[in-house]
Amino acid sequence: MMNLRLSSLALLFLGLAWTPSCLSTEAIAQADSHNHSKQTEQTRLAPEFRKLLTDSLTATAQMPLNPHIKTRGRLEESILRTAIDMGDLPFAIDHVDRMVNWRSGIIEAELALAYARQGLTEQAEEHRIRAARVAANPGDHTEQSWRVDRIENRLVQLEAILSQENPQEVTAAVLSDEEFVAFTENVKAVIEAGDLDQIQAALFGCVSLHSDYYQNEDRRQQCQELIRLANSRIPLQLQAKHLLQIAEHAQENQDLAAALSFLDEVLELLTMAPLDIRNALPLQASAVSLRFRAGQKEKAKREADALREAYRNHYHLIADIFLCETLLPLAEAYLNIGEKVLADEIYQQALQDGLHNPNSRPQLEDITLLSLSLVRQGHQPSEELTVQLEAAIEALDQPW
Numbered sequence: 001m002m003n004l005r006l007s008s009l010a011l012l013f014l015g016l017a018w019t020p021s022c023l024s025t026e027a028i029a030q031a032d033s034h035n036h037s038k039q040t041e042q043t044r045l046a047p048e049f050r051k052l053l054t055d056s057l058t059a060t061a062q063m064p065l066n067p068h069i070k071t072r073g074r075l076e077e078s079i080l081r082t083a084i085d086m087g088d089l090p091f092a093i094d095h096v097d098r099m100v101n102w103r104s105g106i107i108e109a110e111l112a113l114a115y116a117r118q119g120l121t122e123q124a125e126e127h128r129i130r131a132a133r134v135a136a137n138p139g140d141h142t143e144q145s146w147r148v149d150r151i152e153n154r155l156v157q158l159e160a161i162l163s164q165e166n167p168q169e170v171t172a173a174v175l176s177d178e179e180f181v182a183f184t185e186n187v188k189a190v191i192e193a194g195d196l197d198q199i200q201a202a203l204f205g206c207v208s209l210h211s212d213y214y215q216n217e218d219r220r221q222q223c224q225e226l227i228r229l230a231n232s233r234i235p236l237q238l239q240a241k242h243l244l245q246i247a248e249h250a251q252e253n254q255d256l257a258a259a260l261s262f263l264d265e266v267l268e269l270l271t272m273a274p275l276d277i278r279n280a281l282p283l284q285a286s287a288v289s290l291r292f293r294a295g296q297k298e299k300a301k302r303e304a305d306a307l308r309e310a311y312r313n314h315y316h317l318i319a320d321i322f323l324c325e326t327l328l329p330l331a332e333a334y335l336n337i338g339e340k341v342l343a344d345e346i347y348q349q350a351l352q353d354g355l356h357n358p359n360s361r362p363q364l365e366d367i368t369l370l371s372l373s374l375v376r377q378g379h380q381p382s383e384e385l386t387v388q389l390e391a392a393i394e395a396l397d398q399p400w
Contacts, residue, residue, distance in 0.1 A: 073101040105134025109154035285329035289336035324354030324366035
C-alpha cells in the first residue's frame with residue numbers, strides 16, 4: 001500500500017488534491033514553516049502600520065457591494081492576510097467578521113494555520129471550525145467548487161502541521177530514494193502531457209524540494225534539471241520567476257556564485273525575448289534585491305537606477321490601472337538595497353501615477369497595494385507620503 005507521503009504526491013499529479021508542497025506531510029509542514037519562519041510569534045504591528053491597514057479597510061468599506069462585492073472581498077482578504085503574515089493575529093480576528101463574502105473562510109483558515117504553527121492547538125481548532133463552516137456554505141453556488149477548494153486546501157495544510165509532534169520544530173522534507181524517483185518520474189510525465197496548470201503544480205513541488213535539498217548536490221541538480229525541463233513548456237515570465245527562486249535558494253545557502261549565475265541567466269533571458277515593461281520591471285527589481293544580498297551592491301544600485309530610468313522612458317506604454325503595481329517592486333528593491341529616501345520617492349510616484357485613473361475602484365486598489373507593501377517591508381512612510389495617502393483616501397468618491 002502507498003504510504004501517506006507518496007499517496008499525496010500521486011494525488012497531486014492526478015489533479016485530485018492540491019497542497020503547496022504535495023509531497024508528504026513533512027514536506028507540507030516544512031514548506032509552510034519556511035514561508036512563515038519570521039511570523040510565528042503572535043504580536044501587534046506598530047501603530048503606524050496598523051493605521052495603514054485600518055485606513056485601507058475603512059476605504060474598502062466605502063466601495064458599493066453592487067457591483068463590486070468581488071473586488072471588495074479580495075481587498076479585504078489581502079489586508080487581513082498581510083496582518084496575519086506579519087504576526088498581528090488580533091487585528092485579523094477583530095475584522096474577519098466584517099468581511100462581506102466567502103473569503104472570510106480563507107482568513108479563518110489562515111488564522112488556524114498561524115496558531116497551529118505556534119503550537120496553540122485550541123485556538124487553531126476554533127478557527128478551523130469557523131473556516132469549515134464557511135466552506136460548507138460559501139454563498140453563490142455558481143462557483144462554489146473552487147471557493148471551497150481554496151479553504152479546504154489550507155485545512156489540509158493545517159492537518160499536516162498538527163500531525164507533527166512539535167509543530168514549532170518541523171523538520172525538513174524527508175523522501176526515500178524510491179519516493180524521490182517516483183516524484184521525478186511523475187514530474188516528467190506531467191511535463192510531457194503539456195497541461196500548463198499541471199506543469200505549474202509540478203513546478204511548485206520541484207521548487208520546494210530544491211530548497212529543502214539544496215545541500216544534497218545530487219537531488220538539487222535533479223530538481224534544477226526538472227525545473228529547466230518544465231520551463232521549456234511555460235511562458236517567459238514564469239521561467240524567469242522560477243530561475244529567480246532557485247537563485248534565492250542559492251543565496252540563502254551562501255552559494256553566491258550560483259546565485260549570481262542564475263541572476264545573469266534571468267537577465268539574459270529577458271534580453272533575448274523581452275517582455276513589456278509592465279511584466280519585466282517587477283522581475284528585474286527582484287533581481288536587484290537578490291544581487292545586493294549576493295554581494296554585488298554597487299551593481300545592484302546601478303541596475304535599480306537603470307530600472308527607474310526605464311520606467312520614466314516607457315511608463316506611457318503602461319495602462320494607468322497598472323502603473324502603481326508595476327512601480328512598487330522597484331520601491332521595494334530600493335528599500336532592500338538600503339536606499340530608503342529613494343524608495344520613498346518611488347512610493348510617492350507610484351501613488352500619484354495610480355491616481356491618474358479617474359475611477360475610485362482602481363485608485364483604491366492601488367492605495368491598498370501600496371499600503372500593504374509599506375507594511376510588509378516595515379517601511380514607515382515619510383510625513384509627505386502619509387499626507388498624500390490620507391488625501392487620496394479622503395478623495396475617493398463616485399464613480400467607482
